[in-house]
Amino acid sequence: MVNVGDRVLLVAGGQSVFEVREIDGDHAVVESADADAPGRYPFPARLAHLVPAE
Structure with a gap:
């Protein structure tokens, strides 16, 4: 589950980190x-x- 404030990648193996x-x-x-x-x-x-994102 993704929540506001989480750091994520747009796809598995992605390089850039984004914040929800x-x-x-x-x-x-x-x-x-x-x-x-x-x-x-x-x-x-x-x-x-x-x-x-790890």
């Missing part, structure tokens, strides 16, 4: 956890695809 900002139905709004990431902005992602 909000959850709406079967989608989450995520944003890069790297404050220095260029073009950092929130965007929707399917909850079913998110993987907890």
